[in-house]
Amino acid sequence: MLTLALVETANGDDADIDITTIKYTNDFENGDPITIVSSGKDDATAYNYNFYDDDDDDCDQQSCIPENWYAVDFDDSNWSLGAAPFGNDELDGISPGTIWQTEEGGLNDYLIIRHHFTYSGEYEALSATLNLAYNNYYTAYLNGNLIRSCGWGCGESDAEYWNNELTYDGSSESGPNPDWLVEGENVLAILGIDSTWGGGDGEQWLDVELVVNVQAWKENPIVLGDNLVFGIDFFNNEETNVTDLNVTLEIEGVQFANQTIEIENNKTFEWRVEWTPDRLGEFNVTAKILNESLTRFIHVGYYAYNFSVADDYLVGNTSELLTYNITISNEGDVDDNYTFQLFGAFNDWDVEFVPNVINLAPGETGTVKLEIIPDNGTYSGVYELTLTALSQYHGEIADMIVQSGRDNETEWKWVNSTGSRLYEADNTTWTENDFEPDSNWTLAPAPFGDSDLGSIDYNTEWTGNNYAYFRHVFYIDDLSDYENDTLSLNMAANNYGTYYLNGHEIFNDMGWGQGHNARYWNEEIKFNTSLLKEGKNVLASVVRETGNTQWFDEELVSVTPKSSAWGFQPEYVSLKLEVLPVYAFELVAPIVDKSISEDEACCDQEWTYKFEIWLYNRGNIEDSYEINVTLNDTVNFSIVDYDSFIHAEFDEEVTIELIIALNPSVTEFSVGELNISVTSMNSTEEMSLWTMVKARMYIIQDTLPPGTYAESDPLINNSSFEIRWFIEAWYKSDEVMGNDTKYFIIEYKDDNGTNGETWGEWNVWQNFSSEQSSAIFTDGLDGYRYRFRSVGGDNEGLVENKEDKYDTQTIVDLSAPYANIELRVTGNVTNLDYIEFEWTANHPNITGYEVQYRLNNQNWTTIEENTLAKWIGFNVPIDGEYNFRVITSDEAGNKGISEISRKILVDTIAPKTNIQEIQKLTDAEEIEINLDVLEDTVNLTLYYSVVRENQEVTPIAWDKYGEYVVSDLPISVSLNNQFHYYFKIVAYDLAGNHLINESYQDIIVDRDAPQKIRNLEIKDTKDGENGTTDIVVSFMSSQSQDLSGYRIYRSTDENETGTVIGSLDAGDLYLSHRDSRVEMGYKYYYSVVAVDRINFESEPETRFIVLEAEEPATVIKEDSESSNNPLFIGMGVIGVIALGGAGFYFLKNKAGDEIITGGEANPSNFTEMDGEFLCGACGSMFEITDDKTCPSCGTVDE
Known part of the structure; x- marks a missing residue:
């Protein structure tokens, strides 16, 4: 089928176009961030993930990274599904959603996470940003496009939110290009790398967030120099497109821009105009189209400020807090946020402004503290610093x-x-x-x-x-x-x-x-x-x-600065900070016990040799030192020379030389002890250190091998752990044959993971010099036992015998114990305020459990710790979503965080809802039942009761009408006439909570009109003037029982009801209404209807009257089909009941019409009707008594 759509167009001259708004922004290019992939920290975002081993490993034996892991069509369907963040411990109170624990030997040190998300292209993105919290490295892709490869040049030792904030600026690897997003499915893929080189840091963390920056019309304060973009919206109210529309923008009454536009039918057109204000003050900006215009006022302000420092010269020591007090005043006409910058401070100084940002209204003054702590490595002296403040509008x-x-x-x-x-x-x-x-x-x-x-x-x-x-x-x-x-x-x-x-x-x-x-x-x-x-x-x-x-x-x-446009220049204040001198030094004697060597004893000359003492200047300023040396044995030894003074620059190491001579009297058992004392010459306080060295000529033959031993911790949770070795105290104290250990051979063997049943052969780990006393053993394997022993060797080549002995044993336990949680709750929703759960753990040497809960994805809270029980009952403090986890500890110090339990929604509060109020009376065939508020209602039961009206009983007998879910609302209920209906509901939430609510809504069904009124009469009172008269309408009430009142209509056309001239309340048997100042010369039809509670009207009862001025009048209540009705013609205006000396006779014909005929009679002010008097003056009816006086108006019948 071919469908051709035609859209009509019209010329804009007569179009209905509205200018709906004039908006503006001075931040058009940056926009506002909108998150499209939330962080795990905020939303527990789910990823497909898998662990791999570093790419240097043997891929035949270990799991290496697959090719094209970042591609959109890469198959990750068999991967695990887990929530971010990924990590092995809490980070600033944030718990990992999925455990990432790097194993020893580089296993699981690579983590790939892939998140599939749908993007509909609803945002016109200006840019996009990827935020990452990670350690140590990462590589990120969006839809197969490289965002950033953070290899060995941008590592982070500690994760934080956020280590990297990557916003695309057009350059390579600056951030995600928003054009890479596609409508439909997108894939964000991240490779997290945990560096295990050198033992690693034992910490893993990875979390990300993807945001797009979209255009937002943020109407921030405008300052002179800002570039503005106006957005003017025009709306076409027509059903056709409108062309050739001329739009203009006027600024201060002068046309600034114009354009011819076309607007689609029932659509908005946004016209963008760029403008830079050229002065301060108010501007009126007016948009015009056709005959429409819209004006708004824009204030262009300025920023200015003044700040001062109470004391700009401070003196203090390293590691001392020094505070400058700054006073700043806002002298501009806009609210402003101020920050401060300090130039000249060293990177290792701790510099902080408190507060970091200060907000001031125009004319307001505030204070800020600049706190500086110079580090210990700061050289003594006076430092010149420069301080300036920046407005938030600074450009x-x-x-x-x-x-x-x-x-x-x-x-x-x-x-x-x-x-x-x-x-x-x-x-x-x-x-x-x-x-x-x-x-x-x-x-x-x-x-x-x-x-x-x-x-x-x-x-x-x-x-x-x-x-x-x-x-x-x-x-x-x-x-x-x-x-x-x-x-x-x-x-x-x-x-x-x-x-x-x-x-x-x-x-x-x-x-x-x-x-x-x-x-x-x-x-x-x-x-x-x-x-x-x-x-x-x-x-x-x-x-x-x-x-x-x-x-x-x-x-x-x-x-x-753009502030130069209004004459304001940012201030730069000079500060001085004097760091006082700190004098400190350290003495080290690399050799403290020295005997004469063969080359020194080669000749007959006096034997001399040299000691070196190292001095380190640990202060923050250069210093000079005085050296004194004392000798305990001046008979056998002599001090030849030494440095009595020495100078060291800041952070410099210098050497003190001491030359010793052996006198001829020296024996092989002589020992010369030399005490070297060093005193600072510049310190204001006494500062001295000393060390001692020993000189000897000869040491007797050594036949005693060293005595050593090794130490290690008995239980370790790391593959790298410290081995320490020592010289036995008895050997160290032997000045003749002992105290000459030259090296340590550290040997080890393991049980190959057999729980100590089978031990391997001894292996030499390393050979260490006597100056080293510990090292890190890096080859530990999980579940293995290791035995270590130290074999010492001395200067004489004597080696310690450790056959069939070992010094220490260490068990390596790298496996964190994990518990499996089982909740004793069916389903994920409960209305109980007490939850029990249990856990199991198959791991040896467990020392305790820490049980925690988390409410609504907030921080974890400990329920109980250091317990060995394997179940717990939890008293729920408040309603919400709860997760649980168990942290298991073992003897080695391993802690394993269990998988987080399924989320349990605890809801103990029933929904408080009722039926929406329904009208009490209706003539409808059916009504709709709805609820006033849903809250968390998911289903409900509707109850009803129905009885005939006026046959109600108490208590109400309820029947179930039906059970419904909220999507069934509203519920239609059919109604029968003359019945009284009652409705109530019981609402249930997902947890099954409900209230037995006795409140109800009721309705009476009434579709019947009331009965007609009776005995309608009309009368001319002749009380009018200027061609008018008053007419009295009287009648008997309707016999219906549900009346609310009566309406009286008057018309000059017998086919029209006319207009309401009065209304009366129900309740009286006889009723009357006075229609005042009715104009003479017309024929009037009066109709009276009864009105019931539904506002139904009865059939009308109608009479008419002819009012003629200066002519005999005939009053006829209804036209007769017969010509037998006699007419009466007399002088003046004759009413239904003639007054003033004329007597009348009331005759009825066969059609029920009443004809009024005049005759001579005594004048009377009252007429007798149905056993009561009708007052001719006011139309009231009253009881017949001898005293003929109207109680309403006081008229007396003479």
Whole structure:
């Protein structure tokens, strides 16, 4: 079948078009983030996952990563399904949804997770972001496209939310490109890598989140300099498309933009217009189309602030908290958030602003603390720091003065040293303008380096551990161009450096332990433009590399704040921080007991030999030391020479030399003890250390082999564990034959996992020198027992005998014990506030269980710990979704977190709902039953009762009408006339909770009209004036029992009911109504109907009257089909009942019509009707008495 759809179009001149809104934003390009794949932390997102072994393993024996694991069509259907996060322990109170435990030997150290999700393309994404919490490495793909490969250059030792936030900016591996998303199924695939090199860190964690950034019309405060985008919405109310519509945008009454547009029928057209305000204050912005216009007002504000520091010079020690108190005032006209930046502080300092962000309204003042703790490695001295504040609206216009080599291959003259400095630190002549480089300096493009920095190639090779010097000359034509600007010197360098502009030092991190890898940028130092010169300028830098990885690049940027448009310049406040000197040092004697060697005793000359004492300056300042040496045996030994004074720079190691001579009287048993005392010469407090060395001529023949032993922990939960070895105390104390252990041979054997039943042969692990006392054994296997022994050897070649002996035994237990939970609850929903569950664990050496619950995916809470029971009863504190888990501990310290139990919804509260109110009376054939609120209702039972009206009984007898689910609502119920219906419900939730609700709704069905009224009479009272009169309408009540009242109609057309001229309440037997000031000269029809409780009207009872002015009148109540009705013609206007001296006779014909005939009679004000008087003056009826006075109006019958 071929269907052709035609859409009509119309010209826009007469179209019905509305301007629905004028919206704006100053953040059009960034938008708002919308999560399309939630993190496991927030939503327990499910992934298909599988564990693999690192790719260096033997894939014939171990599980290696499959090819194309990241492809959309890769088959992961046989993988396990688990919730993120993946990990082996809690992270900041967040529990892993799925356990990832790396095994020994690199097993399971690779984890691949794949998440399939549906994307409908509903978002016009500006960009996309992938957030990752991980350790140690990862590779991420979206629909087979590489997002980022984070290999060995971007590892994280500790996971945090978030380690990486990758937002696509158009460059390779910057983040996920939103164009990679497709309508339908998408796949996010992540490879998590746990580094087990060197034993690893024992921690695993992986969690991710994928968001798209979509356009949002965020109407933030506008400040001058912002670029705005207007979105003006026009809606076409027509059923056809409208073309040739001219739309305009006026700003301050002046046309700013216009366009001709077309709008589809019943659709909105968004017109976008870009605008940059050029002044402060209010703007009226008006959109126009046809005859429609819409105006809104926009305020363009400004930011400004002032801050000061109470005390800008602080003095303190390393590791001491030093606090600067900052006062800041908002002097702009917009609410503002302020942050602070500090320049000049070292990376190892602990620097914090409290609070980190301060919000101030216009005119408001607040305080911020700058807290600095210099680290222990901070050199003593005065540090100059620069403090500035930034408004949340801060923006800058950058003007490049010297481009980086990365961006422009900028050329520098440079020279490379061969190790030491080419120019001493205090010689800065090479940084000045008039310096002329010699032929050793060469011209080459930056960056300088010896290996790539990420994806950036170096342009000039720089190799070797050395100092490199760089100079770049540039020229400034007019300094006034930079009058209100700030300069930013941006540096990327390994490892240390000093940076200059025109001979002035800008930044220096040379030498004080602040080395770093290069990145763009390591430092971005802000300073004012006063250092610039008109004409020639020179950037100069010296960079020292100590690790065989070189890099240098630099750029100079002039930064103009947008606040200069209203005359505000960001402030830069200078601070000084003096770090007081700390004097400390350490003494080490590498050899404390020394005998004369053969080469020293070769000749007849006096025997001398030398001791070395090492001194380490552990303070933060250079120091000088005084050395004193004392000797206990001056007969056999002499002190020849020693360093009595020595100097050590900051963090320097120096050697104290001590030369000893043996006197001729020395014997083979002589021992000279020398006490070396060292005292700091600059410390304000007494600071001395001492050490002792021994000298001897000869040691008797050694026949005693060393006595040693090894130690290890008896139970270990790691494949790598420490083995310690010691010299037996008795051997160490033997000064003649003992105390000469030269090496330790550590041997081991294992039981091959036989639980100690079968032991293998002894293996030599390693040979260690006597200076080492422990090492890490890395070959432990799960379930194996290991025995270790130490075999010592001395200087004489004597070896300890450990035949058939061992020193220590260690059991390696790497297997975490896991419990299997079984809930004693059927289904996933319960209305019980007490839950029991049990668990089993097949693992030896269990020491206890910790039982935990989690409510609504929040943090885990411990129910009981250190228990050996295998079941527990849990008293539910509040309703919600509960998970349970058991953490099992064993003797080795392993802890295994069980799989999380299935989720149990505890709901003990019945839904509180009732039937929606229904009207009490109806004439309908059926009604609909619905509920006022559903809450968590899932099904309900409807009960009813029905009796004839006026036959109701108490209590109500209820019958079940039916059982329903909420999707059945509303429920239709048929109704019968003259019956009284009652309805009530019992609502049930998923847990079966319900309330026995005795409240009900009832309804009476009435489809019958009331009976007619009786004895309708009308009368002209002749009380009118100016051509009018008053008419009294009187009648007897209807005999129906459910009356609410009566309506009286008047018409001049016998075929129309006319208009209501009055209404009366039901209740009286006789009723009357006075129709005042009725105009003479017409024939009037009066109708009276009874009205019942349903508002039904009875059949009307009708009479008419002819009112003629100045002519004899005939009053006829109804036309007669017969011509036998006589007429009465008299003087004046005659009513139904004539007054004022005329007597009348009432005759009825066969049709029931009443004819009024006049005759002579005594005048009377009252007429007798049905045993009562009718007052001719007011129309009231009253009881006949001798006193003929109307009780309503007081008229007296004379």
